[in-house]
Amino acid sequence: MKCVVQALLLCLFSYACFAATPTPTKSIPVPAVAGDAEAGKLKSEDNRCQECHGPDGNGQGPATGAAGKFAKLAGQYPDYLTKQIRDFRSGLRKHDFMLIMAKSIDETDSADIAAYFASLKKMQGDKGGENPVGKNLFINGDASRNILPCVSCHGIDGRGIDAPQQTIPVIGGQEWRYLEKQLQDWRSGERHNSEGGIMNTFTKPLTDKEVQALADYISGL
Numbered sequence: 001m002k003c004v005v006q007a008l009l010l011c012l013f014s015y016a017c018f019a020a021t022p023t024p025t026k027s028i029p030v031p032a033v034a035g036d037a038e039a040g041k042l043k044s045e046d047n048r049c050q051e052c053h054g055p056d057g058n059g060q061g062p063a064t065g066a067a068g069k070f071a072k073l074a075g076q077y078p079d080y081l082t083k084q085i086r087d088f089r090s091g092l093r094k095h096d097f098m099l100i101m102a103k104s105i106d107e108t109d110s111a112d113i114a115a116y117f118a119s120l121k122k123m124q125g126d127k128g129g130e131n132p133v134g135k136n137l138f139i140n141g142d143a144s145r146n147i148l149p150c151v152s153c154h155g156i157d158g159r160g161i162d163a164p165q166q167t168i169p170v171i172g173g174q175e176w177r178y179l180e181k182q183l184q185d186w187r188s189g190e191r192h193n194s195e196g197g198i199m200n201t202f203t204k205p206l207t208d209k210e211v212q213a214l215a216d217y218i219s220g221l
């Protein structure tokens with residue numbers, strides 16, 4: 001208690017000294033600018049993002065012939081989206097077309113577009129994700145192969161874990177084909193933009209069957 005009082009007094013004292021001196025010209029850290037979802041709605045239309053990712057951010061679904069290879073962006077964390085756009089732009093995440101798209105927008109557009117897709121109703125699967133193999137890996141991981149439970153980072157049913165500056169994505173209800181490709185790309189190392197290569201570590205020991213089982217289970221959530 002005494003310490004607290006002392007600290008408080010010290011604070012007050014230094015504030016008093018500080019206040020008595022002329023205003024210093026030190027720079028104040030600029031807070032991260034949150035995107036403007038209204039502006040992002042128009043920008044995502046003008047910049048053609050909606051053509052592939054859907055006006056509602058739910059991709060195009062298997063019915064269109066695109067067969068679900070365009071990621072759903074609806075309800076995704078804005079900081080995750082912004083990171084991916086940066087990674088496409090820098091080439092850290094490789095995809096020929098998304099490289100062109102990411103280069104066609106600046107950081108403000110990117111923040112606005114991310115805010116727009118993040119503001120939409122969170123992506124949903126068809127709730128048909130009955131797959132015992134996928135479910136078991138998702139919930140329990142496999143300690144013998146150093147696979148951490150997916151749920152520990154991606155949240156219950158892959159719905160994400162809300163936190164400021166969240167860069168761990170929502171994956172529950174994501175497109176099947178997109179999920180399968182990402183898991184294969186993590187496993188082969190083609191995609192290698194996760195911090196410390198964690199996603200490469202967790203997918204490396206998976207078999208093709210397990211990759212498909214996970215895509216089945218997660219896309220249905």
Ligand code: HEC
Binds near residue numbers: 053094
């Ligand atoms: C011609 C189709 C097309 C257009 C137009 C397009 N995208 Fe994409 N986008 C894709 C595909 C395909 C992927 C998946 C890439 C992969 O397989 O890694 C993707 C992936 C993404 C991802 C990563 C999603 C995730 O869950 O990691 C983001 C973010 C994204 N796009 C944002 C945008 C933005 C913003 C625009 C507009 C400036 C845009 N896209 C325009 C096809 C498109």
Ligand code: HEC
Binds near residue numbers: 154168171183202
């Ligand atoms: C320790 C935390 C952690 C665990 C455990 C984890 N992930 Fe991830 N996962 C991440 C992070 C972080 C990213 C985003 C990496 C990036 O691109 O910046 C990610 C990305 C992904 C993506 C890409 C999503 C997209 O929209 O492109 C998929 C799919 C995925 N994880 C599936 C899984 C599966 C399946 C498991 C379990 C076998 C798993 N993850 C376990 C942290 C984790």
